[in-house]
Amino acid sequence: MKFDIHTLANGLRIVLAPMSGTETATVVVMTGTGSRYENAKENGLAHFLEHMFFKGTSKRKDARAISEELDAIGSIYNAFTAKDRTAYYAKVSSRYLDTALDVISDIFLNSTLPAKEITKERGAVIQEIDMYEDMPMHTIDNVFDALMFGTDHPLGRTILGPKENIRAFTRTDFAAYLKRNYTPQNTVVCIAGSFDEKKVLTKIKRDFSKLKKGNPPALVPFVGEQTEARILIKEKKTDQTQLMLGVPAYPYLHQDEYVLAVLATILGGGMSSRLFMEVREKRGLAYSVHAGSEQYTDTGYFVVQAGVEHAKLEKAVETILNEFKKIKKTKVSKAELDKAKNYIKGTMTLSLETSDRIAQRAATSLLEVGRVRSMEEVLEGIDKVSADDIQRVSKDLLKSDKLNLAIIGPHLQRENFLSLLRI
Numbered sequence: 001m002k003f004d005i006h007t008l009a010n011g012l013r014i015v016l017a018p019m020s021g022t023e024t025a026t027v028v029v030m031t032g033t034g035s036r037y038e039n040a041k042e043n044g045l046a047h048f049l050e051h052m053f054f055k056g057t058s059k060r061k062d063a064r065a066i067s068e069e070l071d072a073i074g075s076i077y078n079a080f081t082a083k084d085r086t087a088y089y090a091k092v093s094s095r096y097l098d099t100a101l102d103v104i105s106d107i108f109l110n111s112t113l114p115a116k117e118i119t120k121e122r123g124a125v126i127q128e129i130d131m132y133e134d135m136p137m138h139t140i141d142n143v144f145d146a147l148m149f150g151t152d153h154p155l156g157r158t159i160l161g162p163k164e165n166i167r168a169f170t171r172t173d174f175a176a177y178l179k180r181n182y183t184p185q186n187t188v189v190c191i192a193g194s195f196d197e198k199k200v201l202t203k204i205k206r207d208f209s210k211l212k213k214g215n216p217p218a219l220v221p222f223v224g225e226q227t228e229a230r231i232l233i234k235e236k237k238t239d240q241t242q243l244m245l246g247v248p249a250y251p252y253l254h255q256d257e258y259v260l261a262v263l264a265t266i267l268g269g270g271m272s273s274r275l276f277m278e279v280r281e282k283r284g285l286a287y288s289v290h291a292g293s294e295q296y297t298d299t300g301y302f303v304v305q306a307g308v309e310h311a312k313l314e315k316a317v318e319t320i321l322n323e324f325k326k327i328k329k330t331k332v333s334k335a336e337l338d339k340a341k342n343y344i345k346g347t348m349t350l351s352l353e354t355s356d357r358i359a360q361r362a363a364t365s366l367l368e369v370g371r372v373r374s375m376e377e378v379l380e381g382i383d384k385v386s387a388d389d390i391q392r393v394s395k396d397l398l399k400s401d402k403l404n405l406a407i408i409g410p411h412l413q414r415e416n417f418l419s420l421l422r423i
Contacts, residue, residue: 001375002017004197006205012184015188015191025094028190029189037084039154043158044158044161063117084296101204118171122167143232143406148301183214232405233408236408241308241408242307246403254300257381259389260397261344264293321423348378
């Protein structure tokens with residue numbers, strides 16, 4: 001796929017990804033800031049600000065005006081805040097791209113952040129926090145991040161933030177965060193799908209050239225040295241125990257990031273992966289179990305997540321650790337290695353059939369690694385992974401003193417679980 005990249009005088013980057021054979025188009029405006037760029041008192045501000053962008057601009061007076069205009073063209077639109085990026089997007093029939101681009105550009109550039117809406121939106125954000133608290137499957141990663149990074153570091157704090165912060169934020173706080181973090185050098189506008197490239201580029205240049213130059217926000221680097229296994233339990237009355245068991249791993253652009261991707265797939269990618277077969281199919285310990293990795297510019301981790309019956313938590317942990325031992329001890333077969341590679345290549349190809357996935361992937365890649373990685377580059381990296389690489393990286397990462405176990409459920413026996421963490 002062809003990606004045309006343009007850089008404005010103020011540093012903002014534009015990515016155009018024309019696609020043949022589609023009748024859709026997606027606009028994504030992504031900025032390289034999120035909860036990682038907050039101090040403790042600001043925690044939750046990036047996400048709350050994302051909400052506020054939909055509350056009105058000088059041109060579109062309120063949330064209803066924004067949503068009605070996008071609903072009237074059948075758009076799929078939303079926004080998200082992550083630890084290291086925030087994005088606003090709309091996917092439409094290509095005939096309506098002009099409208100979608102105008103609305104998303106307008107909310108990004110001209111939001112008025114009305115004080116009365118901040119007051120009202122506090123309740124919505126607090127309800128969002130409560131909603132996720134009732135969904136342990138979706139909050140176990142908060143427990144794991146706190147364990148991995150510590151709550152003194154921004155990566156160890158939640159994206160939504162604590163309720164006391166949400167209740168305290170003022171319009172001045174939003175304006176200061178916006179000025180400090182939403183800079184053109186830190187922003188990417190991406191259009192993917194069917195569109196008139198010249199017309200779209202002219203529109204983006206006209207609108208986004210108005211952004212004043214400013215330095216990209218600074219992050220607090222993560223420096224951590226783990227010397228012993230760790231466990232963190234969030235004691236909660238639940239019908240099922242959620243667990244995440246993982247180890248520190250690699251950042252973006254690490255020489256072994258593709259090896260880690262294949263390793264994660266062998267262990268927990270798909271319904272024929274080792275963990276799925278051992279944990280679910282053979283022992284019936286979990287309905288859902290999978291493995292994956294999280295990457296940042298300076299750190300990362302590899303992790304397994306599962307939801308299990310309370311009484312079977314110890315057995316599930318033992319089974320996962322046993323698979324860690326096996327993959328360290330014995331090289332994977334060529335057939336299993338090829339299956340994992342083909343799984344990655346197949347799922348990646350399927351995921352990049354749609355304009356929204358292509359736009360979000362391109363914008364993320366440009367922000368995180370400084371360029372848009374082509375699918376060909378990634379697939380080539382996957383193909384080069386050998387059985388020796390898998391064993392080498394397994395031995396490098398899967399060590400007893402690097403294990404981290406996060407749990408949500410009605411458990412208090414911390415020492416019992418800690419004694420299991422040996423491989």
